[in-house]
Amino acid sequence: MDLLRFITAGSVDDGKSTLIGRLLYDSKSILIDQLEALEKQSRNKEDGGIDLALLTDGLRAEREQGITIDVAYKYFSTPNRKFIIADAPGHIQYTRNMVTGASNASLIIILVDARNGVVEQTRRHSIIASLLNIPHVVVAINKMDLVDYSQDVFNNIAIDYAEIARTLELKEVTYLPISALKGDNIVEKSDSLSWFEGGTLLELLENVQVAKDIDLTHARLPVQYVIRPQTEDLHDYRGYAGKIISGIYKKGESVTVLPAGTSSRIKAIEVGGKEVEEAFAPQSVILHLEDDIDVSRGDLIVRSGDHPRVEQDLDVLLCWMDSKPLTEGNKYLLQIGSRRVRSVVKEIAYKLDVNTLEKNHSADQAGLNDIVKARIRTATPLPFDSYKDLRVNGGAILIDETSNVTVGACMIQ
Amino acid sequence: MSNYQLDYLDQLESEAIHIMREVAGQFERPALLFSGGKDSITLVQLALKAFRPGKFPFPLVHIDTGHNFPEALAYRDALAQRLGERLIVRNVGDTIKSKNLTEPKGKFASRNALQTFTLLDTIEEFEFDALIGGARRDEEKARAKERIFSVRDEFGGWDPKRQRPELWNIYNGKIQKGENVRAFPISNWTELDVWNYIRREHIELPSIYFAHEREVLEHEGQLVAVSPFIRLDEGDKISKKQVRYRTVGDMTCTAAVESVAFSIEDIIREITATKTSERGETRIDDRISEAAMEDRKKNGYF
Structure with missing residues (x-):
């Protein structure tokens, strides 16, 4: 049994919450008391029937206002796979929340209303999916019941979307006709969509190959913590604890510690208290080196000869997440993995229109939910990979040192 | 694989x-x-x-x-x-x-x-x-x-x-x-x-997680252990039942479920078959409001 993390993109009007509700309901992940609570609340609404959207709105303000404010996480499993859904809201602070939810997702479901086809919002969601480099894209053409389950409607939307996918270089796109409300082609095949030869949404989610999304070539291990018991019998024990974010480490291999650039060999690898010959992403390990070199939290241990870039000037695509605007020259803490360095935003090259992909070169500020291309200079050299090539070592956050709030998400180019 | x-x-x-x-x-x-x-x-x-x-x-x-x-x-x-x-x-x-x-x-x-x-x-x-x-x-x-x-x-x-x-x-x-x-x-x-992990790692648990005999009070469909911490009133339905706990909080606000589960495997089987959520079944404190x-x-x- 493995694990798939996915995000759903769309607004309440597209039937996103209904879709999630349907997945949980039809896969029997909703239990009686939750259903009863739902029925109780649904009665307060005018239209009657069970409102599956209420399942994902966890906060009082959300239920009162009938909107989703924050990313919610939902869980369900089938015999072969456990699923983690990041449910990002459609209206408020969309970009910020969607970027957050998408950062860990291997798959995105983009909902399109069959009546409206590809709209501005579809474009925006797809642009964010491409910026965040989500490996698998599912275009779910919803509300097929309202267009008489028409194959032509479905085909035309798919043709329109293929153009977006081509422009954005989306890697793997699958199209599905569904009706979340009626349950067509979500968990069960539908007679109304008998012309559709593909599988159901759940079949797709169960079978999409996610193991290959983990990079096993470039070995990267950010050091989180140094374990030194300093007891009599473990006097010389010194283990570097961290999670392998990509690649494979083998006993005896030569490794380099960055940014210092010192090298040694792997003396031993421990996983969960047991010594192993090799370990791989995404395992949490303790590494022992042959030589007594300086290694501390925030360092990156890589396989010698396969190094990331170690630089102080970074070009990034930056999603701004704070209500205080970003201005050129502002200083922030930049955190990548467990490493924090002081940094300054030197220059904003352009602002990206997330609806049209147009670049505004005259921008020198970024406001909440803006995406800009920026140049950042760090106080000390930073080991990193390009986000496009190695997602796990190319994403960084900016922290406002006065408020301590996370204000920006960087995709390093 | x-x-x-x-x-x-x-x-x-x-x-x-x-x-x-x-x-x-x-x-x-x-x-x-x-x-x-x-x-x-x-x-x-x-x-x-x-x-x-x-x-x-x-x-x-x-x-x-x-x-x-x-x-x-x-x-x-x-x-x-x-x-x-x-x-x-x-x-x-x-x-x-x-x-x-x-x-x-x-x-x-x-x-x-x-x-x-x-x-x-x-x-x-x-x-x-x-x-x-x-x-x-x-x-x-x-x-x-x-x-x-x-x-x-x-x-x-x-x-x-x-x-x-x-x-x-x-x-x-x-x-x-x-x-x-x-x-x-x-x-x-x-x-x-969590249960699958406990089984895999052979983690020992307190005995109340497994089926045992206990004096319980039936209240609105939930079974609450009789203890010095709850008030017993006339007309309370008290009986001995074979129960286990699905969560462990206070004796006053955690309810037991009837069970024949004596091992982790039994518990996993019961949970997989259950139709009620963990907190819904066993937490009296969550029922107060939405x-x-x-x-x-x-x-x-x-």
């Missing part, structure tokens, strides 16, 4: 270990909240994997309401002793006395809400800046919205509208003096994941 593929439990375990090590790396004075329940027992197992052969970089802390199951307390003490780790216990009863708090009244008067006072006092006493807890997002709707690193103000309060974005596997634990972070390593685990948990969290609760 290639050799380089991790099972879902291994992935969840690795993520949890990563979160624990981030807490250890980012904070001066962290603590692990330990109750003797299965979720915090799972946290201890994860801490062993994260830090052994070193000592835990944090003490275990238990906020004891005085209404706990004796079996859970015995387990707690034995575990801390066996591991040689530091255990700090603070009693809600002492806070009630020293701060002149009013004991809740009623049939199932619960000290659950008062725990927050003792917790905040304990945080102040030891100057804890981070507390690791066993909350899971599948438990409850408000929890589903909380970050893995959840920043709380000096009153322990959670402000759902001011949460920090949490991206990739990067955790921002920077706080002002007086604030603290609640860190939830098993956020992404479900109840069944936003019961959200309100408690805003007031400093876990």
Whole structure:
């Protein structure tokens, strides 16, 4: 049994919450008391029937206002796979929340209303999916019941979307006709969509190959913590604890510690208290080196000869997440993995229109939910990979040192 | 399957270990909240994997309401002793006395809400800046919205509208003096994941998790253990039943379920077949209102 993390993109009007509700309901992940609570609340609404959207709105303000404010996480499993859904809201602070939810997702479901086809919002969601480099894209053409389950409607939307996918270089796109409300082609095949030869949404989610999304070539291990018991019998024990974010480490291999650039060999690898010959992403390990070199939290241990870039000037695509605007020259803490360095935003090259992909070169500020291309200079050299090539070592956050709030998400180019 | 593929439990375990090590790396004075329940027992197992052969970089802390199951307390003490780790216990009863708090009244008067006072006092006493807890997002709707690193103000309060974005596997634990972070390593685990992990790791549990005979009071379809902490009234339906606990909280607000499960396998079978959620079946405190948990969290609760 493995694990798939996915995000759903769309607004309440597209039937996103209904879709999630349907997945949980039809896969029997909703239990009686939750259903009863739902029925109780649904009665307060005018239209009657069970409102599956209420399942994902966890906060009082959300239920009162009938909107989703924050990313919610939902869980369900089938015999072969456990699923983690990041449910990002459609209206408020969309970009910020969607970027957050998408950062860990291997798959995105983009909902399109069959009546409206590809709209501005579809474009925006797809642009964010491409910026965040989500490996698998599912275009779910919803509300097929309202267009008489028409194959032509479905085909035309798919043709329109293929153009977006081509422009954005989306890697793997699958199209599905569904009706979340009626349950067509979500968990069960539908007679109304008998012309559709593909599988159901759940079949797709169960079978999409996610193991290959983990990079096993470039070995990267950010050091989180140094374990030194300093007891009599473990006097010389010194283990570097961290999670392998990509690649494979083998006993005896030569490794380099960055940014210092010192090298040694792997003396031993421990996983969960047991010594192993090799370990791989995404395992949490303790590494022992042959030589007594300086290694501390925030360092990156890589396989010698396969190094990331170690630089102080970074070009990034930056999603701004704070209500205080970003201005050129502002200083922030930049955190990548467990490493924090002081940094300054030197220059904003352009602002990206997330609806049209147009670049505004005259921008020198970024406001909440803006995406800009920026140049950042760090106080000390930073080991990193390009986000496009190695997602796990190319994403960084900016922290406002006065408020301590996370204000920006960087995709390093 | 290639050799380089991790099972879902291994992935969840690795993520949890990563979160624990981030807490250890980012904070001066962290603590692990330990109750003797299965979720915090799972946290201890994860801490062993994260830090052994070193000592835990944090003490275990238990906020004891005085209404706990004796079996859970015995387990707690034995575990801390066996591991040689530091255990700090603070009693809600002492806070009630020293701060002149009013004991809740009623049939199932619960000290659950008062725990927050003792917790905040304990945080102040030891100057804890981070507390690791066993909350899971599948438990409850408000929890589903909380970050893995959840920043709380000096009153322990959670402000759902001011949460920090949490991206990739990067955790921002920077706080002002007086604030603290609640860190939830098993956020992404479900109840069944926890049980499967307990089975896989052969983790020992307090005996109340398994079927046993107990005198219980039937109240609105829930079975509450007869104990000195609940008020018995005339006409109460009391009987001996074979039960187990699905969650372990206070004796006053945790209900038992009828069960024939004597092993972890039996329990997993029963849970897979059940039609009621964990908190819905066993937590009397969540039934008060739709936003019961959200309100408690805003007031400093876990």
